[in-house]
Amino acid sequence: xxxxxxxxxxxxxxxxxxxxxxxxxxxxxxxxxxxxxxxxxxxxxxxxxxxxxxxxxxxxxxxxxxxxxxxxxxxxxxxxxxxxxxxxxxxxxxxxxxxxxxxxxxxxxxxxxxxxxxxxxxxxxxxxxxxxxxxxxxxxxxxxxxxxxxxxxxxxxxxxxxxxxxxxxxxxxxxxxxxxxxxxxxxxxxxxxxxxxxxxxxxxxxxxxxxxxxxxxxxxxxxxxxxxxxxxxxx
Amino acid sequence: xxxxxxxxxxxxxxxxxxxxxxxxxxxxxxxxxxxxxxxxxxxxxxxxxxxxxxxxxxxxxxxxxxxxxxxxxxxxxxxxxxxxxxxxxxxxxxxxxxxxxxxxxxxxxxxxxxxxxxxxxxxxxxxxxxxxxxxxxxxxxxxxxxxxxxxxxxxxxxxxxxxxxxxxxxxxxxxxxxxxxxxxxxxxxxxxxxxxxxxxxxxxxxxxxxxxxxxxxxxxxxxxxxxxxxxxxxx
Amino acid sequence: xxxxxxxxxxxxxxxxxxxxxxxxxxxxxxxxxxxxxxxxxxxxxxxxxxxxxxxxxxxxxxxxxxxxxxxxxxxxxxxxxxxxxxxxxxxxxxxxxxxxxxxxxxxxxxxxxxxxxxxxxxxxxxxxxxxxxxxxxxxxxxxxxxxxxxxxxxxxxxxxxxxxxxxxxxxxxxxxxxxxxxxxxxxxxxxxxxxxxxxxxxxxxxxxxxxxxxxxxxxxxxxxxxxxxxxxxxx
Amino acid sequence: xxxxxxxxxxxxxxxxxxxxxxxxxxxxxxxxxxxxxxxxxxxxxxxxxxxxxxxxxxxxxxxxxxxxxxxxxxxxxxxxxxxxxxxxxxxxxxxxxxxxxxxxxxxxxxxxxxxxxxxxxxxxxxxxxxxxxxxxxxxxxxxxxxxxxxxxxxxxxxxxxxxxxxxxxxxxxxxxxxxxxxxxxxxxxxxxxxxxxxxxxxxxxxxxxxxxxxxxxxxxxxxxxxxxxxxxxxx
Numbered sequence: 001x002x003x004x005x006x007x008x009x010x011x012x013x014x015x016x017x018x019x020x021x022x023x024x025x026x027x028x029x030x031x032x033x034x035x036x037x038x039x040x041x042x043x044x045x046x047x048x049x050x051x052x053x054x055x056x057x058x059x060x061x062x063x064x065x066x067x068x069x070x071x072x073x074x075x076x077x078x079x080x081x082x083x084x085x086x087x088x089x090x091x092x093x094x095x096x097x098x099x100x101x102x103x104x105x106x107x108x109x110x111x112x113x114x115x116x117x118x119x120x121x122x123x124x125x126x127x128x129x130x131x132x133x134x135x136x137x138x139x140x141x142x143x144x145x146x147x148x149x150x151x152x153x154x155x156x157x158x159x160x161x162x163x164x165x166x167x168x169x170x171x172x173x174x175x176x177x178x179x180x181x182x183x184x185x186x187x188x189x190x191x192x193x194x195x196x197x198x199x200x201x202x203x204x205x206x207x208x209x210x211x212x213x214x215x216x217x218x219x220x221x222x223x224x225x226x227x228x229x230x231x232x233x234x235x
Numbered sequence: 236x237x238x239x240x241x242x243x244x245x246x247x248x249x250x251x252x253x254x255x256x257x258x259x260x261x262x263x264x265x266x267x268x269x270x271x272x273x274x275x276x277x278x279x280x281x282x283x284x285x286x287x288x289x290x291x292x293x294x295x296x297x298x299x300x301x302x303x304x305x306x307x308x309x310x311x312x313x314x315x316x317x318x319x320x321x322x323x324x325x326x327x328x329x330x331x332x333x334x335x336x337x338x339x340x341x342x343x344x345x346x347x348x349x350x351x352x353x354x355x356x357x358x359x360x361x362x363x364x365x366x367x368x369x370x371x372x373x374x375x376x377x378x379x380x381x382x383x384x385x386x387x388x389x390x391x392x393x394x395x396x397x398x399x400x401x402x403x404x405x406x407x408x409x410x411x412x413x414x415x416x417x418x419x420x421x422x423x424x425x426x427x428x429x430x431x432x433x434x435x436x437x438x439x440x441x442x443x444x445x446x447x448x449x450x451x452x453x454x455x456x457x458x459x460x461x462x463x464x465x466x467x468x469x470x
Numbered sequence: 471x472x473x474x475x476x477x478x479x480x481x482x483x484x485x486x487x488x489x490x491x492x493x494x495x496x497x498x499x500x501x502x503x504x505x506x507x508x509x510x511x512x513x514x515x516x517x518x519x520x521x522x523x524x525x526x527x528x529x530x531x532x533x534x535x536x537x538x539x540x541x542x543x544x545x546x547x548x549x550x551x552x553x554x555x556x557x558x559x560x561x562x563x564x565x566x567x568x569x570x571x572x573x574x575x576x577x578x579x580x581x582x583x584x585x586x587x588x589x590x591x592x593x594x595x596x597x598x599x600x601x602x603x604x605x606x607x608x609x610x611x612x613x614x615x616x617x618x619x620x621x622x623x624x625x626x627x628x629x630x631x632x633x634x635x636x637x638x639x640x641x642x643x644x645x646x647x648x649x650x651x652x653x654x655x656x657x658x659x660x661x662x663x664x665x666x667x668x669x670x671x672x673x674x675x676x677x678x679x680x681x682x683x684x685x686x687x688x689x690x691x692x693x694x695x696x697x698x699x700x701x702x703x704x705x
Numbered sequence: 706x707x708x709x710x711x712x713x714x715x716x717x718x719x720x721x722x723x724x725x726x727x728x729x730x731x732x733x734x735x736x737x738x739x740x741x742x743x744x745x746x747x748x749x750x751x752x753x754x755x756x757x758x759x760x761x762x763x764x765x766x767x768x769x770x771x772x773x774x775x776x777x778x779x780x781x782x783x784x785x786x787x788x789x790x791x792x793x794x795x796x797x798x799x800x801x802x803x804x805x806x807x808x809x810x811x812x813x814x815x816x817x818x819x820x821x822x823x824x825x826x827x828x829x830x831x832x833x834x835x836x837x838x839x840x841x842x843x844x845x846x847x848x849x850x851x852x853x854x855x856x857x858x859x860x861x862x863x864x865x866x867x868x869x870x871x872x873x874x875x876x877x878x879x880x881x882x883x884x885x886x887x888x889x890x891x892x893x894x895x896x897x898x899x900x901x902x903x904x905x906x907x908x909x910x911x912x913x914x915x916x917x918x919x920x921x922x923x924x925x926x927x928x929x930x931x932x933x934x935x936x937x938x939x940x
Binding site for chain 3: 816817820821843844845846860861862863864925926927928929930
C-alpha cells in the first residue's frame with residue numbers, strides 16, 4: 001500500500017484543523033443592566049492550516065486564552081483571533097465559546113426571577129472577522145388551570161427556539177432574547193405550530209436593522225420526539 | 236501522621252464495595268406480547284466485602300456476566316448474584332441494569348406506535364434475594380388546539396413519573412406501566428399538581444395485591460426548574 | 471414594521487427545513503458475522519422545502535418510518551428517502567440514524583468480549599443519493615503496569631477517533647472499525663500525538679479503493695480539556 | 706378498590722417529600738485565596754413532611770432562596786434550612802447545591818492554570834444541622850512520552866476520585882482537594898489499582914482532625930467500562 005500512497009498527491013491528506021476544545025473556563029461577558037456578568041464558558045479554539053505545516057504548539061492556544069483573563073467582548077474576541085492567526089501561522093483562526101447567561105426579570109411572586117439562556121459565540125478570522133451570536137430560548141406551555149401551590153404553573157416544557165445572528169452593529173444578548181420572546185408571544189404562549197412560530201420570528205428578524213443574517217430553529221417536544229422547522233436568511 | 240494511624244483501628248478504613256460499572260451490554264428481557272425483547276443495558280455489578288479481604292478479581296464480574304449471554308429474567312438475575320457472592324467471597328452481591336423498553340401501542344395515525352420507557356432492575360443477594368423494578372413513564376401535556384399537520388400534538392413535555400416496586404409475585408413491565416398511566420389519567424392528561432398525581436398513584440399501588448413495596452416520584456417541568464413529590468410505602 | 475416587511479422579498483423568510491427528530495426507535499442493521507444486529511437508534515427525518523410551500527404533514531415522516539419496521543440497509547435507506555421526497559413534495563429528503571453497534575471480539579480472559587461503537591448514517595436524496603457512514607472508535611491508553619486483579623488494565627481513556635466515509639461500493643461497519651484500529655496501532659496503543667495519528671489514518675483511508683471521501687477527527691482527552699486534529703479528503 | 710383502600714391505614718400513602726429541583730442559579734461560594742468565587746449552581750430544595758399535611762406552597766422555596774441572593778456559606782446554608790423548616794411546617798428541610806469550583810494552580814507553561822472541580826453540598830436540618838461536602842477530583846494518567854507540541858501531555862483520563870466529608874470544624878474546598886491530590890500521588894500519577902488508591906485515601910482522611918465522617922469512591926475508566934471501589938468511615 002505504501003507504493004500506491006507515494007504515487008498520490010499527499011497534499012490530499014494534510015491536516016485541515018488543529019486545536020483545543022471543551023476547556024471549562026470562567027469568563028465575564030457584557031451585561032446591559034449590570035455592565036458585566038460572570039459566568040462559566042466552554043471554549044474551543046482551533047486554526048485552519050495551510051498545506052505545508054510543520055506541527056502546532058497546542059500550548060499556544062492556552063497561553064493566548066489566559067492572556068485575556070476570560071474577558072469576553074467584541075474587542076477581546078478580535079484580538080484573541082488575531083493572536084491565534086499570527087502565532088500559529090494559520091489561514092484562519094476560530095474560537096467558539098458557549099455559556100449560560102442569566103437575565104433578571106420582573107419577578108412575579110414565586111418566580112425565580114432569574115432566567116437562564118444558553119448562549120454561544122462563534123468567531124472566525126480569515127481575511128476579515130466574522131462573528132455569529134446564538135441564543136437558545138426555552139419555551140413553556142402556558143398553564144390551563146392556574147397556579148400550583150402559589151407557583152405560576154406551566155403545563156410543561158413546550159420546546160426551544162434557537163436563534164443565530166450576524167449583526168451590522170452591536171446587539172445586546174438581552175435585545176436578542178427580547179426579540180425572540182416577542183415573536184413567540186410571551187404571555188399568550190406558543191399558540192401555533194413550529195412552522196408558524198418560525199415564520200413569525202423570521203418576519204421580526206428580517207425587519208431588524210442591526211441584523212445582517214439570521215438562522216432560526218424552532219423545536220417542539222411532542223410525544224416522545226420533536227418536530228422542528230428551520231429558517232435561514234439569504235443575507 | 237503514620238504513628239497516629241497505627242494506633243487506630245484500621246478496620247475502620249477497609250473497603251466496603253468493589254465492582255465494575257457502566258458496562259454497555261446487549262440484553263434480552265421478558266416481553267409479554269413478544270416473549271422476549273432485545274435491548275441495550277447499562278450494567279453495574281459489585282460486592283459488599285467482609286472486613287478482612289485480600290483483593291478482588293475484577294475479571295470475575297465480567298466472566299459471570301458473559302456466561303449468561305445477556306438473558307435477563309428473575310432466574311438469571313438470581314443465579315448471577317449467587318455466582319458473584321460465591322466466587323468473590325462477598326457478604327452481599329449487587330447487580331443493577333438499566334435499559335430502554337419499547338412497548339407497542341395501538342397506533343393512532345401519525346403516532347410512532349412504539350413508546351419508550353426507561354427501566355431499571357436492582358437486585359441484591361445477602362441472606363435472601365431482594366429485587367426492585369423501576370420504570371420511568373414520560374408525561375405529556377395534552378394539546379389544547381388539536382393536531383399539528385396531522386400529528387396528534389401535545390403542548391409539550393409535562394414531566395415524568397418514576398415508580399419502583401418490590402413484588403410478591405411476578406409483574407410484567409407492561410402491567411406496571413399500565414398502572415402508572417391509569418393513575419396519571421391517560422387521555423385526560425395530567426390535570427393536577429405533582430402532589431395530587433402522587434397521591435392518586437399511591438392509592439393504586441397501595442391496593443395492588445402483587446406489590447409489596449413501592450416508591451413514587453412525580454416531577455413536573457415547570458418554568459426553568461422542576462417541582463416534585465415523593466411517596467414511599469411503609470411495607 | 472408590517473409595512474416594511476411587505477416591501478421586502480418574502481422569499482427570504484421562507485422555511486428551509488421541517489421534520490421530526492430524536493425519535494428513539496428499535497432497528498436492525500447489517501452485521502457481517504451474524505447477518506443482522508438488533509440495536510436502538512435515534513432517528514431524525516426532515517425535508518428541504520421549495521420556496522412556495524403550503525405546510526407539512528409531520529405525521530407522514532412517522533408513517534414512512536413505520537412502514538419499514540426499522541430494517542436499516544442501503545436499499546431501505548434509499549426507499550425511505552424516496553418516499554419522503556415524493557410524499558412531502560420536497561427538494562431534498564434527509565435521514566440521520568445514530569446507534570450503538572456491538573462487535574464480538576476474541577475475548578481475552580476478563581475482557582467483556584463485546585466492544586461498543588457509536589455509529590451514524592446520514593442519507594440525503596436530492597437528484598441522486600448521498601450516504602455518509604460514520605463510526606466513533608474509543609481509544610484507551612495501554613497499561614504500563616500489567617493487569618489489575620486479573621483485568622487487562624488500561625491506564626485510562628486516551629480519547630476517540632471519529633471517521634466518516636462515502637464509499638464506491640458497500641463497506642461493512644466491521645471493516646471500517648478494523649481500518650481505524652489498524653491505524654491507531656491496536657495493541658501498541660496510541661503512541662503519537664493527535665496529529666501523527668490523524669496523518670496515519672489519512673494514509674490508510676486515502677489508499678482504500680472502496681472509499682471515495684473521508685473525514686477524520688482524532689481527539690485526545692488531555693488534562694481537563696481535549697486536543698484535536700481534523701483531516702478531510704478532497705475527493 | 707375504593708372500599709379496600711378505606712380499610713387500610715391511609716397514613717401509608719402520605720407524601721414524604723415535596724420540593725423544587727434543578728434550579729440553575731448563580732451563586733457565590735467561599736474561596737480561600739480570593740475570599741469569594743462566583744459560580745453557577747444547580748439547586749434542589751425539599752422538605753420531609755409530617756403525616757397530616759394540607760398542601761405545600763412551592764413558591765415558598767423560591768422566595769427563601771431568592772432572599773439570600775445566592776450567597777452560599779455555612780451560615781446562609783443554616784438560615785435557609787431553618788426558614789424552609791419553619792415556613793413549610795416540615796419535619797426536616799433539605800438543600801443540595803452542586804457547582805463547578807475553579808482553583809488557580811501554579812501554571813506550568815501550556816497548562817490552563819485553572820483547574821475545575823465539581824462540588825456538592827447537601828444540608829439537612831431536622832433536630833440539628835447536618836452538612837456533607839463532596840468534591841470530585843479528575844485523575845489523569847501521566848504521560849510516558851513527554852510533551853505534545855509544548856503541552857504537558859497526559860496519556861488520557863484515568864478516572865475520578867469522589868470524596869464526601871462531614872467535618873468538626875470548617876474545612877476549605879481547597880484543603881479537601883489538596884488532601885485528595887496528595888493521596889492520589891499527584892505528579893507520580895495513579896500508580897495503583899482502584900483499591901490501593903482508595904485505601905491510601907482512607908488512611909489520610911481517617912487521620913484528619915477536622916473530618917468526622919468520610920466516604921471515598923475511586924473510579925478507573927478501564928476499556929469500555931469502569932472499575933470502582935468504595936470506602937466509608939464508621940465515624
